[in-house]
């Protein structure tokens with residue numbers, strides 16, 4: 001006798017009326033994710049360090065609220081999450097980039113700060129938001145693909161790129177049913193990339209257009225679209241999704 005396949009609950013939901021917290025929501029990937037979540041009907045709570053930039057983002061997307069928050073400040077992370085007004089549905093985390101310096105030139109204080117922020121900082125956020133998230137809620141981090149292959153100046157970025165997927169897998173098991181995922185991005189055309197590359201930005205864009213398998217440059221909207229999917233697809237947890245236009249596949 002054959003048995004019918006088990007029916008499963010619908011795995012994707014809607015963001016309408018849900019509360020989405022975007023850490024680093026005033027620029028780049030975070031701001032675009034906030035925009036797309038808002039378009040999908042979510043209420044937004046945004047954070048960043050620079051008040052003026054945060055106010056502009058809050059006004060643009062008509063966010064519920066905004067708060068200044070430095071990811072390097074462990075006490076502030078606890079304080080921020082414990083002070084949220086009601087149960088929240090999703091937390092999306094971006095922030096500063098790691099330092100890109102060769103080992104001989106590495107500023108170890110700066111490296112330690114970046115690693116603390118990206119690694120222990122991710123655990124701090126997971127711990128602080130877990131009691132605030134509704135059942136079925138999600139936590140999503142952003143890390144990188146570009147440092148998976150060794151290169152000059154990539155040591156600190158590589159440690160973060162290896163560490164964050166391990167953190168999300170462990171947190172997904174420990175903190176279930178809260179879902180925990182990450183997006184690993186390659187080059188994304190954001191203000192951060194513009195600051196790092198300066199005059200070399202246009203050249204880098206042209207190189208990527210010519211060499212990436214997708215023949216175009218990845219933008220924040222590409223990453224945000226996956227972020228929204230990870231919030232709404234309740235079947236996904238403990239996973240790291242690459243959004244790099246195939247960058248890691250080319251020499």
Ligand SMILES: NC(=O)c1ccc[n+]([C@@H]2O[C@H](COP(=O)([O-])OP(=O)(O)OC[C@H]3O[C@@H](n4cnc5c(N)ncnc54)[C@H](OP(=O)(O)O)[C@@H]3O)[C@@H](O)[C@H]2O)c1
Nearest residue numbers: 024026027028029048049050071094095096097188190192
């Ligand atoms: N762009 C890329 O190519 C790329 C590739 C792979 C991974 N990523 C990662 O994606 C994340 C976002 O990058 P992005 O390109 O969107 O950068 P972005 O345009 O500079 O935006 C970063 C956001 O995070 C906030 N932020 C920065 N440092 C912070 C800190 N220490 N504490 C709290 N908030 C902070 C910024 O606001 P304030 O400055 O006002 O605080 C801003 O809202 C970064 O972690 C980066 O490493 C980016």
